[in-house]
Amino acid sequence: MNVDPVGFLPPLTEVAGLQAADAGNNVGTSDFASWLAKEIGSVNDKITGSDQLLQKLATGQVDNLHQVMIALDEAKMSFQMLVQVRNKLLEAYQDVIRMSV
Amino acid sequence: MDYFSAFAISASGMSVEKMRLDVTALNLANVHSTRGASGQLYQPLTVISTAKPGAFAAAMTQAGNASLGAQVTEVRATLTPPRLTYEPSHPDADAKGFVAYPAINPVNEMITMMTATRAYEANVAALNAARVMAMKALDIGGN
Numbered sequence: 001m002n003v004d005p006v007g008f009l010p011p012l013t014e015v016a017g018l019q020a021a022d023a024g025n026n027v028g029t030s031d032f033a034s035w036l037a038k039e040i041g042s043v044n045d046k047i048t049g050s051d052q053l054l055q056k057l058a059t060g061q062v063d064n065l066h067q068v069m070i071a072l073d074e075a076k077m078s079f080q081m082l083v084q085v086r087n088k089l090l091e092a093y094q095d096v097i098r099m100s101v
Numbered sequence: 102m103d104y105f106s107a108f109a110i111s112a113s114g115m116s117v118e119k120m121r122l123d124v125t126a127l128n129l130a131n132v133h134s135t136r137g138a139s140g141q142l143y144q145p146l147t148v149i150s151t152a153k154p155g156a157f158a159a160a161m162t163q164a165g166n167a168s169l170g171a172q173v174t175e176v177r178a179t180l181t182p183p184r185l186t187y188e189p190s191h192p193d194a195d196a197k198g199f200v201a202y203p204a205i206n207p208v209n210e211m212i213t214m215m216t217a218t219r220a221y222e223a224n225v226a227a228l229n230a231a232r233v234m235a236m237k238a239l240d241i242g243g244n
Contacts, residue, residue, distance in 0.1 A: 034182055064116070064117075064119070066112060066119075066225075067112060067114045070108050070111075070112050070228070073108070073232060074105060074108060075240075076230065077104070077235055077236070078237070081239055084239050084243075088242070
C-alpha cells in the first residue's frame with residue numbers, strides 16, 4: 001500500500017508568519033495565520049457592528065427591526081464558526097502534543 | 102459566509118413586505134380623509150415591487166434569474182374615482198352637497214395586509230432555514 005507523506009502541512013518556519021501577522025497585515029494573504037487574523041477581525045467587526053445597531057435601535061434611530069435581528073444573527077453565526085475553527089485547531093494541536101515519538 | 106447572501110435576499114423580501122404593510126396602514130388610516138397632504142383628495146396607494154438585480158448574477162444567470170432579492174420600485178396612486186357621499190354640511194362638500202372620499206376598500210386592504218404578513222412570515226421561515234443549515238454545517242465533525 002502506498003502512503004503519501006504529510007506534504008500539505010506547512011513547515012515549522014510558519015511560526016514566523018504568525019508573529020508577522022501579529023505585527024501587521026503586510027504578510028502574504030495565502031498563509032493560514034493571516035487568514036485567521038483577518039477572519040477574527042471580521043467577526044469582531046460584525047459583533048461591534050451589531051452592538052452599534054442595537055444601540056441605535058434602543059435610541060430609536062433604526063426603524064427596521066429585522067435588519068437588527070439579522071445583523072445579530074450574523075454576528076452569532078460568525079462567532080460560532082470562529083469557535084468551531086478554534087475547537088478544531090486545539091484538537092489538532094492536542095493530537096500532535098499527545099503523539100509519542 | 103455564503104449563507105449571508107440568503108440572509109440578504111430574505112431581508113430584502115421582508116423590507117418589501119414591511120413597505121406594503123406601511124402603505125396599507127396609510128390607506129386604512131385615510132379612509133375618511135377628504136383632503137391629502139397636497140390639498141387634493143387622498144389617492145389610495147399601492148406598492149409595486151420587482152426583483153432586484155445584483156452581483157449574485159454568476160450563480161443565478163444560468164437559471165435566467167439574475168437577482169439578489171426584491172425591491173420596491175414604486176409606490177403609486179391607484180387612480181380610482183372617489184366615493185361620493187351627500188353631506189351638505191361638510192366643509193369640503195361641492196356645490197351639490199357631495200363630499201368626495203377616497204375609494205379605499207377596507208376588505209381589499211385587509212387582504213393585502215394579510216398577504217403581506219404571510220409573505221413576511223415566509224421570508225422569516227426561509228431565513229431560519231438558512232440559519233439552521235449553517236448551524237448544522239458547523240456541527241460537521243463534532244463529537
